[in-house]
Amino acid sequence: MxxxxxxxxxxxxxxxxxxxxxxxxxxxxxxxxxxxxxxxxxxxxxxxxxxxxxxxxxxxxxxxxxxxxxxxxxxxxxxxxxxxxxxxxxxxxxxxxxxxxxxxLFTSKKELYFAELEEGTFTMKGLKRDDITYATVDDVDDIIVMHSSIKEFQRRESARESLIQTLTTQTGRTYFIKKDGRMAASAATTAENSRSAMIVGVCTHVDYRQQGLASRCTAVLCEDVLNEGKTLCLFYNNPRAGSIYKRIGFKDIGMWSMYSE
Missing domain, CATH: 3.40.630 (Aminopeptidase)
Known part of the structure; x- marks a missing residue:
């Protein structure tokens, strides 16, 4: 019933x-x-x-x-x-x-790999973190500028307002690294609740790639969330992206489907 x-x-x-x-x-x-x-x-x-x-x-x-x-x-x-x-x-x-x-009669279907990170599988504890900053609303414009420079990112009109809302309500957080006075890499969570959080927005400015900056932001972010007793999860859609997260300790737990008419 x-x-x-x-x-x-x-x-x-x-x-x-x-x-x-x-x-x-x-x-x-x-x-x-x-x-x-x-x-x-x-x-x-x-x-x-x-x-x-x-x-x-x-x-x-x-x-x-x-x-x-x-x-x-x-x-x-x-x-x-x-x-x-x-x-x-x-x-x-x-x-x-x-x-x-x-x-x-669904006309659109998308499937993504779904992976989870728990305390027992986390492999990258104790990384350098003195150059990693916890974002506030004052950092939003710099983050949006970096995201806009990355062709792989889809630019949404509501991106700025959405990020401000997330930081203000503490339903997500963003960690970033600056180089030469500008945003170089970041990683974020969204949909945080008392039990879990989702990793999103992992990216590196094209001028600072191949230095492991985004991976380090992600790992430090994960460590902090795990220390709060939560698990983490994320979507990815290709094995190359998945291999980066699996080095941190993420494990595939299934597939996520999204249908629309």
Whole structure:
């Protein structure tokens, strides 16, 4: 039976999500940050005969994130999606999201490798950090300038405002290195919650590559987050990128699918 969740179910929901806390980073973060009583977010749970959770669906504006251990009531949750705000994206663990594919006429599909870092697999403790700086809002413009100079980065109009929001709300952090008075490399987290964080924005200015700067920013950032008792995760889409993160200790835990109509 699928029901609309209220905060009375919060502990049970979090226990259910915690078994794969990296994979459920976005759902956990959205619930912690926005709760069960907003007009832009809803959570539904599929409850079994004994009240046990068998599946979850979270809506954040037009983005829907389903999760279950194995099988999910794709037909039941799909009816909720069809009755709600227009679907912009359906995303989550590949094995779960794929169960919705026969129901919707998706025109766009993207799959990414999903990797996790835990304290026990971290390999790069104690790196030099005296030239690595924790970014504040005052550093945002310099970070945006560096990102804009890197052709691999997609430039979004909302990038500056989004970064300011992330730093202000402490749902993410950015570490950077400067060389010759300008931003040389950085790494960041996003979607931070009490259990986990996602690595994003790892980059090096073209003039300072092959010096290991971004790798060191990433490793120091990871060490600090791990020391807070959290795990880290990230997406990557090619083995070359993955090999860099695996040297730090990231391990593949699955695939992440993103579908849109």
């Amino acid at each position: 699928i029901v609309k969740a209220e905060d009375t179910l919060n502990e049970q929901i979090m226990d259910y999500l915690d078994e794969e806390k990296a994979m459920n980073l976005f759902i956990i973060g959205d619930i912690e940050n926005f709760g069960y009583d907003t007009d832009f977010q809803d959570i539904w749970v599929d409850l079994g005969e004994k009240g046990e959770i068998q599946g979850i669906l979270l809506r954040y504006f037009g983005n829907y994130l389903p999760y279950a251990k194995e099988e999910i009531d794709a037909a039941g949750f799909s009816e909720i999606i069809k009755d709600g705000p227009p679907l912009d994206m359906l995303s989550g663990k590949k094995e779960i999201v794929d169960q919705f594919q026969p129901i919707f």
